[in-house]
Amino acid sequence: MRVLFVTAEAYPLAKTGGLADVSRALPLALARRGVDVRLLLPGYPRAYTRIEKPRIVAKLDPMLGIDDATLVSGLFPDVELPVWLIDSPTLFRRDGGLYQDHSGKDWPDNALRFAFLAHAAARLALQRTRIDWKPDIVHANDWHAGLLPLLLSLEKGPKPSTVFTTHNMAFQGNFAADVLPSIGVPESCHTTDGTEFYGQISFLKAGLSYGDRVTTVSPTYAREILTPDFGCGMDGVLRHRGAEFSGILNGIDDALWDPASDIHLPQTYRASDISGKRTCKATLQHELGLPVAPETPLIGFVSRLTHQKMADTILSAIPWIAEQSAQLVVVGEGDPAIEAAMSKIRAKYPHQVSVTIGYDEPLAHRLQAGSDILLAPARFEPCGLTQLYALRYGTLPVVRRTGGLADTVVDADATAIANRSATGFMFDDTTMRGLITALGRALTLYQEPLTWRRLQLHAMAQDFSWDASAAKYVDLYSAVSGIPHTPIDRNVRGKDEIPETARQIAR
Ligand code: ADP
Ligand code: GLC
Secondary structure (H helix, E strand, O other): OEEEEEOOOEOOOEOOOHHHHHHHHHHHHHHHOOOEEEEEEEOOHHHHHHOEEEEEEEEOOOEOOEOOOEEEEEEOOOOOOEEEEEEOOOOOOOOOOOOEOOOOOEOOOHHHHHHHHHHHHHHHHOOOOOOOOOOOEEEEEOHHHOHHHHHHHOOOOOOOEEEEEEOOOOOOOEEEHHHHHHHOOOHHHOOOOOOEEOOEEEHHHHHHHHOOEEEEOOHHHHHHOOOOOOOOOOHHHHHHHHHHEEEOOOOEOOOOOOOOOOOOOOOOOEOOEOOHHHHHHHHHHHHOOOOOOOOOOEEEEEEEEOOOOOHHHHHHHHHHHHHOOOEEEEEEEEOHHHHHHHHHHHHHOOOOEEEEEOOOHHHHHHHHHHOOEEEEOOOOOOOOOHHHHHHHOOOEEEEEOOHHHHHHOOEOOHHHHHOOOOOEEEEOOOOHHHHHHHHHHHHHHHOOHHHHHHHHHHHHOOOOEOHHHHHHHHHHHHHHHOOOOOOOOOOOOOHHHOOHHHHHHHO
C-alpha cells in the first residue's frame, strides 16, 4: 500500500502546532505497519536545511505561472521517513513564518502557494513528473492541501483514492473568488456544492467536498462539527458526507515524548521512579526565575495564545491563581493583545508567574515535565496533543469537556478517583468560573500526595501511542481504495535501522 501524505507542516522540518506532530507520527506509525508512505511538503528554507541527503529529483513543468519549482527528495533527520519538498524560490524560499510574514500578516499569495502544493501533489500522484512511484492513496491534510482531492476528482483516467483530514474547522483557507483563474480551479467547481463559501473560494470546503473519505482527529469533534455550533459554517457539507466522514483519534509520538528518554529534560523519569520529575520542576523554576519551591503547585500552559485555547480566560484567572499560592508558567505566542497582557500581568506577580512569549520546543518539553498541572482548556479542540503529552509526563491536565479533550481525559470525580480511572480535571462552562472550579479541584487534590500520586501513575499508564489509530487509517485506506493491507511490524525508528529501500529514495 502506497500513501502520499500531503501536509504544510511536519516536525522537525516545519511546525506551528499539532499538525506538525501528527504529520510526523502518523506516517511513522504507518511505515511501521509496512505502508510505503512518503510526505510532500512546501520547501521552506528551514525544512530544506534540516532534511538529510537532499537531492533534486525532478523539475516541475511550469504551472500557475510558476516556473522555478523542483522536487527535492530527502529523509527526515532522525527517523526513516522519506519526504519530497517543493523547492520554489518564488513561493516558499522566503524569510518569515510558514503562512505569515514577520509582522504576523498572512502572505498575500497564500492562495497561490497552497494551490501550487495541491497541483504539484496531483502531478506526483498521477506520475506526471520524472518520479517513478505511484501512490494508491493520497492523504491530504487541512486547507493547505484542500484543493488536491478536487484536482484528482477531475481526472478521468486511473488515479489514487483520496482521504482528506480536517485538523481544525476554524482554519478554512478562504480567499476572494477573483483568485480562481490564478489557482487552476475550473469555474464549474465554484458552486455551492464545490468550493464556493459565502462568495469566497474555500480550500477547506474543497477538501471536505471532494475527498473520497473525510476524517477529523477525534470522535467527539467529529460529532460536534456536524452541528452549527462547531461546524464553522460547514456542518452542512459534513452532514452531506454521511458515512464517508468519521473521526479517528490522534496519537502521540511516544519516542519523542517520553519522560524516560526525553533529551530536553535535566533528569529523566518513569512511572516506577518518578523522582526525576522533582528535579525537572526545580530546574524549571530556577530557569524561569521563580522561587524553587518543591511544595508549591506549578501550573503550566504551553499553547497558541488564542481565543480557541481560552488564553483570554486564563489571563483573567491569573489573580485568582496568584491568591492560591501557586505558580503559573506560560509559554506561547499568538494574539498580540493576549501576548501583551500576559507580559504585563507577569510583572505584577514576578514570584508566581512566568511568561515566555515565543515558540520554544525544548522548553515545551521541560514545561511538561516540570509542571504538576497542565492547563489545556479550549472553546473547541479537534484533538489537542498537549494534554496527551501531559498525561505521559505525570502532569495532570485541566481541560474543557469538548472535542478530543473529552475523549482523552477522565475527570477526577469521586467515582473515578475511587475506581482509579481518573486522569485529570474537566469543566464545561467557557467561563473563568468554569476554569477555576476545575483548577481549584486540582489544587485541593494536590494537597493529598497519595491520591495525587495514584492519579499521576494512572495518567502515565495511558496508551496514546499511534498504533491503534494508525490501524484505523489503514482500514480506511483499504476501504476507499480496495487495496488490502496485511500489517508487517517493522521497526523504523532508529536512523541506523533505515533499510536500503528507504535510503534509495534519497539517492
Ligand atoms: P494546536 O495544534 O491546536 O495548536 P495541539 O495541542 O494539537 O494544539 O498541538 C500543539 C503543539 O504545539 C504541541 O506540540 C505543543 O507542545 C506545541 N506548542 C504550542 N505552543 C508552543 C510554544 N509556544 N512553544 C513550543 N511548543 C509549542
Ligand atoms: C489542530 C487542532 C488540534 C489537533 C491538531 C493535530 O491544530 O487545533 O486540536 O490536535 O490539529 O491534529
